[in-house]
Amino acid sequence: MTEREGTSHSDTERVGEAAAQAENRDIDQRVAPPAEPPEQSSEEGSIGREAQLFQGSGLGRRRRRGGRGRGEPTVVPDAEFRSYYGRPVLKAPVWEWKIAAYLFAGGLAAGSSVVAAGADLTGRPALRRAGWLGSFAALLASLYFLVSDLGRPERFHHMLRVLKPTSPMSVGTWILSVFGPGVGAAAVRELVPRRWRRTWPARLLDRLARPLGLSAAVTAPGVASYTAVLLSHTAVPGWNEVRDELPFVFAGSAAASGGGFGMLCAPVEEAAPARVFAAVGAAGELLAAKRMEQRMGLIGEVYRHGKVHRLRRASEVLTLAGLAGTVLVAGRSRSGAAASGLALLAGSALQRFGVFEAGMESTKDPRYVVVPQRERLAAREARAAVAPPDPG
Amino acid sequence: MTGNRISGPLHDVAGEAGHDDHPPRVGFFTDTSVCIGCKACEVACKEWNAVPEDGLDMLGMSYDNTGSLGANSWRHVAFIEQPRSTGRQDPGFLGLPTGPTGTSIMAEAVGPRLRDSERGGSELGTGPLDAPKAESEHPVQELGMPAFARPGDATGAEGRTDFRWLMASDVCKHCTHAGCLDVCPTGALFRTEFGTVVVQQDICNGCGYCVSGCPYGVIDRRPHDGRAQKCTLCYDRLHGGLEPACAKACPTDSIQFGELDELRERADRRLAQLHELGVGEARLYGRDPDDGVGGDGAFFLLLDEPEVYGLPPDPVVPTRDAPSMWRRAGAAAAAFALAGVGAFVSAAIGARR
Numbered sequence A: 001m002t003e004r005e006g007t008s009h010s011d012t013e014r015v016g017e018a019a020a021q022a023e024n025r026d027i028d029q030r031v032a033p034p035a036e037p038p039e040q041s042s043e044e045g046s047i048g049r050e051a052q053l054f055q056g057s058g059l060g061r062r063r064r065r066g067g068r069g070r071g072e073p074t075v076v077p078d079a080e081f082r083s084y085y086g087r088p089v090l091k092a093p094v095w096e097w098k099i100a101a102y103l104f105a106g107g108l109a110a111g112s113s114v115v116a117a118g119a120d121l122t123g124r125p126a127l128r129r130a131g132w133l134g135s136f137a138a139l140l141a142s143l144y145f146l147v148s149d150l151g152r153p154e155r156f157h158h159m160l161r162v163l164k165p166t167s168p169m170s171v172g173t174w175i176l177s178v179f180g181p182g183v184g185a186a187a188v189r190e191l192v193p194r195r196w197r198r199t200w201p202a203r204l205l206d207r208l209a210r211p212l213g214l215s216a217a218v219t220a221p222g223v224a225s226y227t228a229v230l231l232s233h234t235a236v237p238g239w240n241e242v243r244d245e246l247p248f249v250f251a252g253s254a255a256a257s258g259g260g261f262g263m264l265c266a267p268v269e270e271a272a273p274a275r276v277f278a279a280v281g282a283a284g285e286l287l288a289a290k291r292m293e294q295r296m297g298l299i300g301e302v303y304r305h306g307k308v309h310r311l312r313r314a315s316e317v318l319t320l321a322g323l324a325g326t327v328l329v330a331g332r333s334r335s336g337a338a339a340s341g342l343a344l345l346a347g348s349a350l351q352r353f354g355v356f357e358a359g360m361e362s363t364k365d366p367r368y369v370v371v372p373q374r375e376r377l378a379a380r381e382a383r384a385a386v387a388p389p390d391p392g
Numbered sequence B: 001m002t003g004n005r006i007s008g009p010l011h012d013v014a015g016e017a018g019h020d021d022h023p024p025r026v027g028f029f030t031d032t033s034v035c036i037g038c039k040a041c042e043v044a045c046k047e048w049n050a051v052p053e054d055g056l057d058m059l060g061m062s063y064d065n066t067g068s069l070g071a072n073s074w075r076h077v078a079f080i081e082q083p084r085s086t087g088r089q090d091p092g093f094l095g096l097p098t099g100p101t102g103t104s105i106m107a108e109a110v111g112p113r114l115r116d117s118e119r120g121g122s123e124l125g126t127g128p129l130d131a132p133k134a135e136s137e138h139p140v141q142e143l144g145m146p147a148f149a150r151p152g153d154a155t156g157a158e159g160r161t162d163f164r165w166l167m168a169s170d171v172c173k174h175c176t177h178a179g180c181l182d183v184c185p186t187g188a189l190f191r192t193e194f195g196t197v198v199v200q201q202d203i204c205n206g207c208g209y210c211v212s213g214c215p216y217g218v219i220d221r222r223p224h225d226g227r228a229q230k231c232t233l234c235y236d237r238l239h240g241g242l243e244p245a246c247a248k249a250c251p252t253d254s255i256q257f258g259e260l261d262e263l264r265e266r267a268d269r270r271l272a273q274l275h276e277l278g279v280g281e282a283r284l285y286g287r288d289p290d291d292g293v294g295g296d297g298a299f300f301l302l303l304d305e306p307e308v309y310g311l312p313p314d315p316v317v318p319t320r321d322a323p324s325m326w327r328r329a330g331a332a333a334a335a336f337a338l339a340g341v342g343a344f345v346s347a348a349i350g351a352r353r
């Protein structure tokens, strides 16, 4: 974003200039009265420098950002924000891109399994086959992403020591443990070579595949939506503050990717339910994401700038295009269906990476922690002043 | 007392966690008004707990070269220079050539580096702060060698400022409702019989969830080790009837260890005393069992707003909103399931026509 870089440039020039004139500035500073009014702090002049230091973080570049962003008013005057040398209050998540990839793969596994189970029940063999194989591959990928992101991957099974309702990761582990075997059984059955079909294990698998597959499909909604709680159940402002809308964004994204995958891999005649599922999912994701953006407070800054903004804008465009393609051409043209499916898959993936990145960004600036908490405190004090708590 | 299991005041934390016959809850009261910034606590902690060295670097943040709490810093002494005095205290600078502090220069030098460093400065103290990557875009000044002129020599008396130095030894808060403990999926983090929060190193698999669950930014994963690390409130020493190493080493009793109830009373008395002495800005932080984490096991007396020390002003345990989050997720899951069933039903209807 050129705008932002432009600002930082001028800002750091200020630093550079200051470096050259450190001596002079020292003298300037002494003219500064100690109790400089906070408004002075954002001024470029060296008079306000000392005041800025104790009122603000000294991170002029970030602080001025509040006034930008499509011209909406600043939530709180920047000067009220103070910090310890601009150091972040929170720890940035230790998770890497693999967790964002997991969010996508898990959603795809859930969405595809629903498509596959439905196809199984309604006699659509190609869609069923594509769905189970896609779901299984996505599930294996998500397990890889999850385990390899651990600090001690060889201890991954320690997750299975306990079931903790207060830990979404624990709940999710158990949801996946219920989901996984069904998907595995159904997918392996699709892979049994023709000449083994008549052996007794294959026939047993044949018998079990449908109920097991259905059990997976019943768990799939949990797999699709729990990841939103996984992110929101943290102190990370970029994830915690969107907790009301994120489950709908993620569930929609999972449905769009699952349906899109069916459209990509199955013939047009069989893929009608995949198209409906994808379209409903994509529309739901787009609406929920819009609502999420509208309801964001200060954290909207993170979502509206830089890499997060680019990722999510690209996701929105791809999902919209995929949705239009699904409704208009995917029912008639095989290549149109494939292209729409691909667009939906890419849109879903970028949505996950965008939201993931927003959380990372939001922990790096103390502003996103301190300012909303200050507002909360001020609101509470105002309420207490109006209605003194009854002594009960 | 039951209830308030996920947020709100909770008196018997250890009992709630399943310890039937347990000692009283213990904690720290850190009175920062008497801290002299000697860092004996940091050293004692490292020595006793064999916490590895995490970089011997000048961070450019006053005398703070630790940076922040983290996997390899379980006590962290913050230094803040301010152009004012504390209460009616005479800083003793009258007539002396003092000028404003150099903190503004420090903040300007540190700021860009922090943002460009790994994890936005979360690993501060575990390595040097490198010069920002795009040198041309973020030219950062070096602080250079100290000058020989006395600060303030060049100006007249009218330009001189008051001065005070805030120092505070930060530590894990051993929250009543600990975000780290709540989200740990392996049970590695647990509530001890003393009401403290400890990681079991043989269980932790380094999933890193606790790092994002802590509203204070305390716990972190140790690089190369892969497991989460933080203050244990010297669990081993407590078993031996000893006070934690930091409190033992603190020469001014800024760090006071004891039973939490008693510490709270002591803190209230100290606060009243300071207010009487004219230090109106003194306040307790983490003392209140009604706050967002149900009160801290390790709480503080501060002389300025918490954020000035790098502490969140109103931390809330994420678990407080867990019921509503799961309700929303349940609604989203229902919508997802409905869309799936609806897709096949509508396709069947469409095919029949």
Ligand code: SF4
Pocket (backbone or CB within 6 Å): B172, B173, B174, B175, B178, B179, B180, B181, B197, B213, B214, B215, B216, B217, B218, B219, B230
């Ligand atoms: S949530 Fe943070 S401050 Fe509280 S006990 Fe856990 S690590 Fe310590």
Ligand code: SF4
Pocket (backbone or CB within 6 Å): B180, B183, B184, B185, B186, B187, B188, B189, B199, B203, B204, B205, B206, B207, B208, B209, B210, B211, B227, B228
């Ligand atoms: S990193 Fe270790 S202590 Fe932290 S939540 Fe994961 S298993 Fe628990």
